[in-house]
Amino acid sequence: MDSSMLLAGILNVLTWWNLLLIIGGTLLGMFVGAMPGLSATMALALLLPITFSMDPGAGLSMLASLYVGASYGGSIAAILLNTPGTPAAAATVLDGYPLSQQGKAGKALGISLFASFCGGLMSGIALLVAAPLLGILVLKFGPIELFAVAVLGITIIGSLSQGSVVSGLLSGGIGLLVSTVGMDLITGTPRMTFGHMNLFSGISFTVALIGLFSIPQALLLIEKSGLSAKRVANKITDRLLPKLKDIKILMPNIFRSGVIGIITGLIPGTGGDTASWFAYNEAKRFSKDKSRFGKGDVAGLAAPEAANNSVVGGSLIPTIALGIPGSSSTAILLGALMVHGILPGPNLLTEHGEVTYTLIWAVIVANFALLAVGLMFTRLCVSVTKVPDGFVACAIIVLCVVGSFAINNSFFDVGLMFAFGLFGYWMIKAGMSPAPMVVGLILGPVMETSFQQSMLIGGGTFMVFVKSPIALCLLLLAAFSVIQSTPLLGAVASKFKKPA
Amino acid sequence: MKKLLLPASLSLFALTAAIPLSASAEYSVTDELRVLQGFQAGGGSDALAQITQPFLRDILGVNFVNEYIPGAAGAIAWTRLGNQSPKDGSVISITNTPMLMTNYIINESINYNIDQLTPIANVVTDPGVIVVHPDSPYQTIEELLQAAEENPGRITIGNSGVGGDDYFSTIMVENATGLKFEKVPFAGDGPSATAAMGGQIDASFNNVGIVYGHITADSLRPLAVFSEERLPMLPDTPTLKEIGYDVVNGSSRGYSAPAGIPDQARDELIAAFEELATNEEFLALAEERAFYIDIITGDDYMDMMKRMEETFIEIWANVEDDA
Structure with missing residues (x-):
């Protein structure tokens, strides 16, 4: 039965219409990713409503390819403009921009494209291999284990926040607080709804996500557009196709970074940005000549690019299996699944197996499309970076309104989206990142209901968490991740190091 | 579309x-x-x-x-x-x-x-149905009720959420039998069925249309239905009425x-x-x-x-x- 769905999935992807959507999605993703400030998440959130009218397979194929395209597109602006197109491409700037200054923009983009392709393909294959196992795994994840997953996800908040940990925790806390709006699953009592019926089913995280990520960015773009310190993009003068010799040397590095990306993607709440820094650091550590990093080392370029694309497949694994998105981008994909009436969980691999395998194959095919589209259109993307900020900002706001309305056909949601947008703008001005807030918003309900269910199942004792080996491991991991980010561990470690 | x-x-x-x-x-x-x-x-x-x-x-x-x-x-x-x-x-x-x-x-x-x-x-x-894990120790509805009598409030029953039909079915069974269950709400029929398949709960009060596929695939086993008469698609599953409890819901x-x-x-x-x-x-x-x-x-x-x-x-x- 599994293999027939596997086949049905690939046949679904390989229809002309779907291939066209995948190529279109990749191209669109590349363009959006190339625009400084527009992240892959935003691209997905804004284009989600377009897929509502498609059948689930086609819609998800397009979104998946958009995600893949945007993950690469971010590096174009990073390399040519010294501005990461997406947060996930921030690490790419370090070695990518120096390369383009040395007149090797083509080489840099070629390697970035190739590394993205390899990373993406690896994660697609990992997803394909993991999928049949997920059906079994998912049954082992009851409320008790889900609670542990959610706790682990929450502890990542500290590391997600760029800059101050305290403001990151504050942002995450606000997210958790907002997530309590709506009916309490266990008692059926509405909480913090102020008697307003539109709030009874809680705040849709897709609406919050669109507001928090997109509106502040649009406002910041408008702010900048008047000042107009013209960005000058470096020209691509050399050839894009990377040399075989370069690739050979980079392969171990790309492979390692790809694995890092997949694993980072698995952990709820972490995405491309975490993975790319992680991979960059590892590449530096393994390198023989560390001094060249930051001055245009191709290894420092390939690592983050392979990692941020391999996050795509990795983060889809918990999304499909448990309904817990591995990153904010897959949170949007999860929203798309639910809009099409498909609930994550074991049904996704049996009843809806065809759609799921279509999505998985689409990720793989999209990476090939990326390689082709990237080679042909990267030069064109340079002009995208020249679109005036004002235009981009207006387009974003229009798409935000359409997107937030289309999710539930509700104007209330449009207002809610703007409220989140303004709050997000204020947060950025106050030096707080909205990303942890979204993590809190997504994981809050999972954590709360699974905790309450665990208590009911376990007869009210905390021992249920200790009795489940999976939950125990995850909770210990979570405890470790908290301890390692506190000064406590540093103090202990330095005590051990001193005598040596 | x-x-x-x-x-x-x-x-x-x-x-x-x-x-x-x-x-x-x-x-x-x-x-x-x-x-x-x-x-x-x-x-x-x-x-x-x-x-x-x-x-x-x-x-x-x-x-x-x-x-x-x-x-x-x-x-x-x-x-x-x-x-x-x-x-x-x-x-x-x-x-x-x-x-x-x-x-x-x-x-x-x-x-x-x-x-x-x-x-x-x-x-x-869509008539209500009681389903259990295929390896569940409870072979019949009587055995499940027996277990609830021996462990009052310790038999966990999943439902689709407070206020849903399955939640009320559970209470109706409690009222009819005088027993007490631990009612565990889930966010819908699907997650409640999944929890029964994973063996995290003792039984799920669900709906035939939702779990019929799992019953035919032997990943869930029906114990009783909440209909007036036996259902044509589940001819071997008794109604609660048959065993003397007048609970019909769906x-x-x-x-x-x-x-x-x-x-x-x-x-x-x-x-x-x-x-x-x-x-x-x-x-x-x-x-x-x-x-x-x-x-x-x-x-x-x-x-x-x-x-x-x-x-x-x-x-x-x-x-x-x-x-």
Whole structure:
């Protein structure tokens, strides 16, 4: 039965219409990713409503390819403009921009494209291999284990926040607080709804996500557009196709970074940005000549690019299996699944197996499309970076309104989206990142209901968490991740190091 | 295709397609009937709409325009139906019972009730069922009840959420048997069934339409059904009535209009559903999609709602007293 769905999935992807959507999605993703400030998440959130009218397979194929395209597109602006197109491409700037200054923009983009392709393909294959196992795994994840997953996800908040940990925790806390709006699953009592019926089913995280990520960015773009310190993009003068010799040397590095990306993607709440820094650091550590990093080392370029694309497949694994998105981008994909009436969980691999395998194959095919589209259109993307900020900002706001309305056909949601947008703008001005807030918003309900269910199942004792080996491991991991980010561990470690 | 994004373009489409395909019985009010749906496109209510409305379109000679307004377990759509919709028969809604009543019974801030509606017809009923893990020690419903008697309040029973039909079924069984279960709510029938498949709960009170696939795949085992008689698709599963407990419950879906629509409109709509009940092609399609057709029209549908309302008000009052 599994293999027939596997086949049905690939046949679904390989229809002309779907291939066209995948190529279109990749191209669109590349363009959006190339625009400084527009992240892959935003691209997905804004284009989600377009897929509502498609059948689930086609819609998800397009979104998946958009995600893949945007993950690469971010590096174009990073390399040519010294501005990461997406947060996930921030690490790419370090070695990518120096390369383009040395007149090797083509080489840099070629390697970035190739590394993205390899990373993406690896994660697609990992997803394909993991999928049949997920059906079994998912049954082992009851409320008790889900609670542990959610706790682990929450502890990542500290590391997600760029800059101050305290403001990151504050942002995450606000997210958790907002997530309590709506009916309490266990008692059926509405909480913090102020008697307003539109709030009874809680705040849709897709609406919050669109507001928090997109509106502040649009406002910041408008702010900048008047000042107009013209960005000058470096020209691509050399050839894009990377040399075989370069690739050979980079392969171990790309492979390692790809694995890092997949694993980072698995952990709820972490995405491309975490993975790319992680991979960059590892590449530096393994390198023989560390001094060249930051001055245009191709290894420092390939690592983050392979990692941020391999996050795509990795983060889809918990999304499909448990309904817990591995990153904010897959949170949007999860929203798309639910809009099409498909609930994550074991049904996704049996009843809806065809759609799921279509999505998985689409990720793989999209990476090939990326390689082709990237080679042909990267030069064109340079002009995208020249679109005036004002235009981009207006387009974003229009798409935000359409997107937030289309999710539930509700104007209330449009207002809610703007409220989140303004709050997000204020947060950025106050030096707080909205990303942890979204993590809190997504994981809050999972954590709360699974905790309450665990208590009911376990007869009210905390021992249920200790009795489940999976939950125990995850909770210990979570405890470790908290301890390692506190000064406590540093103090202990330095005590051990001193005598040596 | 399914989602209504641009009403303007869609109604344009509707106009071109509204040229009556059958002249049997013209609907006197409008040639475009709006259907408010309280749940997402692609869900169970939408599935009902997709199979019934093509037939109703031919019978009534109208086009159906589905408007999806999900949220608050359907209450947003039903409040709009009862309080803010034109009472001329141009707007109807898919009404899910008992959710339609339990919404406002358990939640004071929801301000519609069935007196504000004109029930047209119930179409399908998905009977309740008790399912367990295939390796569960409980081979029969009696064994499950026996276990609950020996461990009061320690047998965990999953349901689709507080206020849903399965939640009330559990209480109805508790009241009928005098036993106590640990009721574990999940976010819908699907997650509740999954928890039973994973062995995290002792049993799940669910609906046949949801778990039938898992029963045939041997990943869940049925112990009893909450219907009046044994079901044709589960001939070996006893009803609770057979073992002496008068508990009949399920989740039903039908159509209702706002109260006070013209009598002529009401009669025409009811007649359409009565015709639907005899349409061989429709019944065959419903059977193929595993819909349990249960067409109850007009006053009988209102009586069904009234009876349910009464039962659930009483049950909920007792729950609140216990709390």
